[in-house]
Amino acid sequence: MADEEPTAAAAPAEEAKDDDAAPEEENTAHFEPVVQLEEVEVNTGEEDEEILYSVRAKLFLYGESLLDKGTGIKSWNDRGIGEAKILKHKENGKTRLLMRQEKTMKVIANHVVDPRELVEKVFALRMKDSDVAAEFKKKFEEAQKINAIEEAGADGAPDAAADEAAEALAGLTTGRQRCRGGSKNRGT
Numbered sequence: 566m567a568d569e570e571p572t573a574a575a576a577p578a579e580e581a582k583d584d585d586a587a588p589e590e591e592n593t594a595h596f597e598p599v600v601q602l603e604e605v606e607v608n609t610g611e612e613d614e615e616i617l618y619s620v621r622a623k624l625f626l627y628g629e630s631l632l633d634k635g636t637g638i639k640s641w642n643d644r645g646i647g648e649a650k651i652l653k654h655k656e657n658g659k660t661r662l663l664m665r666q667e668k669t670m671k672v673i674a675n676h677v678v679d680p681r682e683l684v685e686k687v688f689a690l691r692m693k694d695s696d697v698a699a700e701f702k703k704k705f706e707e708a709q710k711i712n713a714i715e716e717a718g719a720d721g722a723p724d725a726a727a728d729e730a731a732e733a734l735a736g737l738t739t740g741r742q743r744c745r746g747g748s749k750n751r752g753t
Contacts, residue, residue, distance in 0.1 A: 614652040617660065618704035620690075620697055622649045624664055624673055627687035641689065644673045649690055649701070651678065651708050658715045660708035678708040680716075 624644040629636065645666040653660045664674035674688065692698045 622690040625689040
């Protein structure tokens with residue numbers, strides 16, 4: 566029985582501790598902003614384009630870093646992680662590669678997918694596996710072919726109206742060429 570008394574005495578002491586603790590109060594404060602900001606529509610430039618392919622990747626640029634400028638020392642420089650998209654413009658048909666950083670949405674790559682090499686810069690995209698990389702390569706090469714067709718001025722399908730207009734233009738001459746053909750009245 567001596568063992569049971571301390572246990573019975575301890576139980577009321579614990580209850581007393583719980584009663585003494587102050588209950589937590591819920592914060593219901595409401596603050597009005599000092600300046601009211603209106604929602605602004607953001608134009609990204611992608612509204613007139615359709616997405617041909619999109620993949621999450623990490624972009625690297627091979628070249629001199631700011632610290633190594635002029636030394637000739639080149640290395641792979643991390644440009645950021647984000648969605649690499651191949652976009653096709655709905656009106657002119659040009660394709661481009663656009664990539665923005667994930668959180669800041671800063672443009673880190675914006676290049677026309679050109680079949681020619683104009684300025685040599687080496688970029689690398691690291692993707693989650695080789696299957697995704699192979700699919701990206703396939704879509705990139707398709708985009709290059711689309712731009713090559715656009716550069717050549719062909720849209721792929723013959724157009725009777727365009728052929729008729731071309732023939733009409735070929736038969737046109739300037740007024741000066743007609744006058745040389747033997748007209749005696751030369752405006753004197």
